[in-house]
Amino acid sequence: MFRLTPVRSGALGLLAALGLYAAFSAEYFGLEILTEIAILSMLVIALDMVAGFGGMVSLCHGALLGIGAYAYAGLTTMTGADPFLALLGAVVLTGIAGFLVGAVCAGSQGIYFIMVTLAFGQMAYAFFFESAAFGGDDGIAGVPRLDLSGLGVDLGDSRSFVLFCMILLALVTLFAAHILRSGLGRTLVGLKTNEQRMRALGVRSWRAKAYTFGISGMIAGLAGVLAAQHTMYISPGLLNWTVSGEALVVVILGGLGTLVGPLVGATAFVLIKHEVSALTPYWHLVTGVILIAVVMSGANGIFGFFEAQLERLRNRSKPAVEGKLKQGSVHDA
Amino acid sequence: MDIGFWVFQTLNALQLSMLLFLLSVGLTVIFGLMHFVNLAHGALYAFGAYVAATVAGGLGYWPGFLLAPVLVAAIGLLLYAGLIRRMRKSGPMAQVLVTFGLIFALLDLTRIIWGDLAFGMELPAVLSGRVTIGSVEYPTYRLFIIALGAGVFGALALILGRTQIGAMIRAGVDNDAMASCLGINVERLFFVVFCIGCALAGLAGAIAAPILSVTPDMGLQILIPTLIVVVIGGLGSLKGAITGSLIYGFVQTFGAVLVPNLASVLIYALLAVVLVMRPAGLFPAKG
Amino acid sequence: MLEVKGLDKHFGAIHVTRNVSMKLERGERRVILGPNGAGKTTFFNQIVGEVAPDKGQIWLDGEEVTQLAVPDRALKGLSRSYQKNTLFDILTVGENLGIAASIHTHAARSPLRDPLRDRAVREIVAEVAHQVHLEPYLDAPVTDVSYGVRRQLEVGVALATRPKVILMDEPTSGIGPEMAHSFHRMLNELPRDLTLLIIEHDMDLAFDVADSITVLNYGEVVFDGTPEAARGSDLLKEIYLGSWEDA
Numbered sequence: 001m002f003r004l005t006p007v008r009s010g011a012l013g014l015l016a017a018l019g020l021y022a023a024f025s026a027e028y029f030g031l032e033i034l035t036e037i038a039i040l041s042m043l044v045i046a047l048d049m050v051a052g053f054g055g056m057v058s059l060c061h062g063a064l065l066g067i068g069a070y071a072y073a074g075l076t077t078m079t080g081a082d083p084f085l086a087l088l089g090a091v092v093l094t095g096i097a098g099f100l101v102g103a104v105c106a107g108s109q110g111i112y113f114i115m116v117t118l119a120f121g122q123m124a125y126a127f128f129f130e131s132a133a134f135g136g137d138d139g140i141a142g143v144p145r146l147d148l149s150g151l152g153v154d155l156g157d158s159r160s161f162v163l164f165c166m167i168l169l170a171l172v173t174l175f176a177a178h179i180l181r182s183g184l185g186r187t188l189v190g191l192k193t194n195e196q197r198m199r200a201l202g203v204r205s206w207r208a209k210a211y212t213f214g215i216s217g218m219i220a221g222l223a224g225v226l227a228a229q230h231t232m233y234i235s236p237g238l239l240n241w242t243v244s245g246e247a248l249v250v251v252i253l254g255g256l257g258t259l260v261g262p263l264v265g266a267t268a269f270v271l272i273k274h275e276v277s278a279l280t281p282y283w284h285l286v287t288g289v290i291l292i293a294v295v296m297s298g299a300n301g302i303f304g305f306f307e308a309q310l311e312r313l314r315n316r317s318k319p320a321v322e323g324k325l326k327q328g329s330v331h332d333a
Numbered sequence: 334m335d336i337g338f339w340v341f342q343t344l345n346a347l348q349l350s351m352l353l354f355l356l357s358v359g360l361t362v363i364f365g366l367m368h369f370v371n372l373a374h375g376a377l378y379a380f381g382a383y384v385a386a387t388v389a390g391g392l393g394y395w396p397g398f399l400l401a402p403v404l405v406a407a408i409g410l411l412l413y414a415g416l417i418r419r420m421r422k423s424g425p426m427a428q429v430l431v432t433f434g435l436i437f438a439l440l441d442l443t444r445i446i447w448g449d450l451a452f453g454m455e456l457p458a459v460l461s462g463r464v465t466i467g468s469v470e471y472p473t474y475r476l477f478i479i480a481l482g483a484g485v486f487g488a489l490a491l492i493l494g495r496t497q498i499g500a501m502i503r504a505g506v507d508n509d510a511m512a513s514c515l516g517i518n519v520e521r522l523f524f525v526v527f528c529i530g531c532a533l534a535g536l537a538g539a540i541a542a543p544i545l546s547v548t549p550d551m552g553l554q555i556l557i558p559t560l561i562v563v564v565i566g567g568l569g570s571l572k573g574a575i576t577g578s579l580i581y582g583f584v585q586t587f588g589a590v591l592v593p594n595l596a597s598v599l600i601y602a603l604l605a606v607v608l609v610m611r612p613a614g615l616f617p618a619k620g
Numbered sequence: 621m622l623e624v625k626g627l628d629k630h631f632g633a634i635h636v637t638r639n640v641s642m643k644l645e646r647g648e649r650r651v652i653l654g655p656n657g658a659g660k661t662t663f664f665n666q667i668v669g670e671v672a673p674d675k676g677q678i679w680l681d682g683e684e685v686t687q688l689a690v691p692d693r694a695l696k697g698l699s700r701s702y703q704k705n706t707l708f709d710i711l712t713v714g715e716n717l718g719i720a721a722s723i724h725t726h727a728a729r730s731p732l733r734d735p736l737r738d739r740a741v742r743e744i745v746a747e748v749a750h751q752v753h754l755e756p757y758l759d760a761p762v763t764d765v766s767y768g769v770r771r772q773l774e775v776g777v778a779l780a781t782r783p784k785v786i787l788m789d790e791p792t793s794g795i796g797p798e799m800a801h802s803f804h805r806m807l808n809e810l811p812r813d814l815t816l817l818i819i820e821h822d823m824d825l826a827f828d829v830a831d832s833i834t835v836l837n838y839g840e841v842v843f844d845g846t847p848e849a850a851r852g853s854d855l856l857k858e859i860y861l862g863s864w865e866d867a
Contacts, residue, residue: 051426057425057426057429104605104609107612108608108612110424110425111364111370111425111429111568112564112608112612112613114425114426114429115560115564115608116604116605116608118557118560119561119564119601119604119605119608120601120605122557122601123598123601123602123605126597126601127598129597130594130595130596130597130598241557242553245433248429248430248433249430249433249434252430281444282441282444282445283441284437284438284440284441285437285438285440285441285442285445287434287437288433288434288435288436288437288438288439288440288441289434289438290434291430291431291433291434291437292416292431292434292435292438295427295430295431295434296416296419296420296431
């Protein structure tokens with residue numbers, strides 16, 4: 001269950017302010033990076049919902065993003081659908097895909113869950129890679145952006161597009177927080193804590209898992225639609241399992257099961273990637289070492305670390321313990 | 334499609350199966366015994382291929398073939414002492430992440446040491462010809478791979494089934510707490526098994542080097558097939574590893590020639606079906 | 621209300637439940653006694669569906685439930701508590717009750733509403749908190765309350781799904797005899813139409829609540845009768861002497 005503590009609302013406010021400042025002050029290259037951060041953030045929020053709050057460590061979220069991107073690109077370029085309808089269609093379709101994966105995988109635990117989701121993700125990857133209709137290896141080019149000229153906004157402009165992405169990200173974050181405090185969200189956390197007891201109380205566990213996976217899929221699909229609009233070109237590489245693996249890395253880097261952490265993680269990850277790859281071609285080495293260090297340190301990512309430190313400070317000044325925020329270290333998963 | 338076609342493709346399937354077997358058997362026994370998922374297993378295989386190709390370039394094929402498993406086992410030793418021993422009590426997610434980090438790091442390390450260009454590897458004269466089987470001419474080296482895989486399978490079956498250490502490993506897979514109560518030094522057993530698993534990954538790299546191009550991402554490419562084999566077969570069992578390897582090898586090979594458009598989707602669909610019907614794989618070490 | 625017919629279960633060579641039958645009327649309070657390893661918990665696990673029996677049938681309120689999955693039996697009014705606390709430690713006492721209550725009202729399925737603000741859920745929470753004496757602790761995190769309070773909550777969570785039948789697996793395990801007696805007084809104050817099947821380790825404690833007593837030994841029913849008959853039974857003394865003395 002998600003608790004919107006003062007620390008978390010503060011962090012969200014700070015991130016929003018920083019994002020807005022960057023969106024209005026950055027030049028072209030900065031705006032590209034900011035867009036990348038916003039889209040990755042949306043994907044990892046989807047992942048944190050299932051992995052952090054539901055204990056379902058998914059290695060198919062890259063594929064869900066890719067399905068969203070392909071659905072949008074396919075609908076717009078092949079059937080000539082209105083981009084707005086295509087966006088809705090892509091989100092619904094990815095939601096259904098997520099629901100099905102969740103329903104099938106609900107019975108698997110631990111490493112098996114990871115493996116089955118990996119298999120489904122790679123299945124989608126192989127499908128698009130070999131499908132002549134979707135351009136196979138070459139992908140689809142000429143994907144249009146939404147037409148918001150009715151509102152006086154030209155999404156072809158980088159600054160407008162990044163603001164558009166950030167507004168959607170803010171909505172998605174609030175939506176996810178709301179879901180996690182709903183009956184479904186609380187049931188999900190109950191299942192993660194003790195599935196046996198929840199079942200004995202009358203929870204059909206596959207149902208809660210499948211619905212959450214479906215909602216998470218919709219968010220990942222929306223991220224995919226934005227990714228397709230951003231680069232206006234898509235290829236099967238979007239669905240590769242390494243994308244899912246990187247998303248998992250971002251969630252861990254930021255702080256699993258905090259919803260705010262993944263946003264911090266996405267920002268840090270994209271910045272590290274661009275900063276380090278400007279210095280050396282071996283940015284994977286740096287990322288790998290950072291990842292190992294974060295996991296081995298036992299801290300719950302960057303945000304989880306700060307949260308724990310602040311909590312400790314607060315408890316020192318005020319000896320009465322007011323609940324423990326320790327939730328979902330990766331070592332329990 | 335005459336009989337020759339079937340013989341030829343069957344041999345191809347067997348050769349792919351045996352290569353995957355060498356990789357998956359290490360991964361699966363390490364998992365069965367230690368409950369540890371080493372995603373970096375594929376990176377060790379790539380490392381073995383590079384070592385073999387480099388040594389072979391200077392000293393000839395056989396020194397490379399022999400040195401690769403030894404050096405890769407040495408790396409396994411370092412990994413075990415530095416990382417894996419500390420990660421044993423962690424959940425699968427932490428293990429997946431740490432070894433995912435290792436994949437990143439090892440990938441770039443191979444690029445730093447050997448560069449981005451593909452390496453080739455010469456075959457020794459004795460293995461470079463072709464053998465005629467009925468109406469089919471088949472490369473000797475690929476038959477060598479099949480024989481080697483079968484030999485390793487036989488040896489492992491013998492060791493696991495008939496020897497003291499094999500009995501200890503089986504006891505450990507079945508119940509490690511019980512095994513250590515019986516006076517088995519489980520920690521040392523883990524260590525030995527981990528190193529042997531790594532050595533087999535190195536061996537797989539060395540035999541794959543002459544037929545596949547040696548590139549930094551070869552470990553990533555083989556990882557998914559290996560995981561599929563292990564999961565189809567069931568984690569922790571030799572029987573599962575060989576069955577999974579054969580299933581993958583045959584489905585992939587015959588799929589590619591008979592239904593080329595569906596080949597890769599086919600194997601993932603098969604995996605999904607197996608996992609839905611039997612969530613723990615076909616022959617899991619524990620029921 | 622709850623009827624078990626000829627329940628049989630093997631684990632390998634071990635016969636954990638041997639042709640066990642029993643019938644509970646509405647509102648009956650039956651205590652299951654038996655030494656350690658008598659198969660009491662496995663018997664419970666079969667009734668709620670966590671373990672599938674080899675043979676036999678389970679009927680709940682006139683309906684056969686033998687083939688139903690665990691959650692489906694729970695939704696039909698079968699609830700249980702565990703010998704070891706199975707609470708949600710990251711939540712407060714009140715939230716633990718709220719989660720269970722919201723499963724009963726189906727508010728737990730809503731992806732939009734917060735069930736803990738639901739009026740029906742809050743009413744159940746207030747009522748259960750009163751029944752199991754948890755009112756002072758509702759806002760305390762589970763990790764901050766004493767072991768005895770957690771035992772009360774363990775039963776409270778089972779009550780919050782508004783069941784017809786509750787199976788309680790040693791509700792007083794780990795708390796001293798004095799507290800155990802008052803725990804049983806608390807159980808006696810529960811609505812009389814609630815059917816209870818209680819595993820008790822200690823024979824003395826059983827007499828506090830039991831309308832009837834069943835004794836299991838090596839998975840077999842060796843006694844079925846009133847508390848008075850149990851008190852006088854020589855067979856029981858023989859079976860029970862060892863663990864009775866220990867307890």
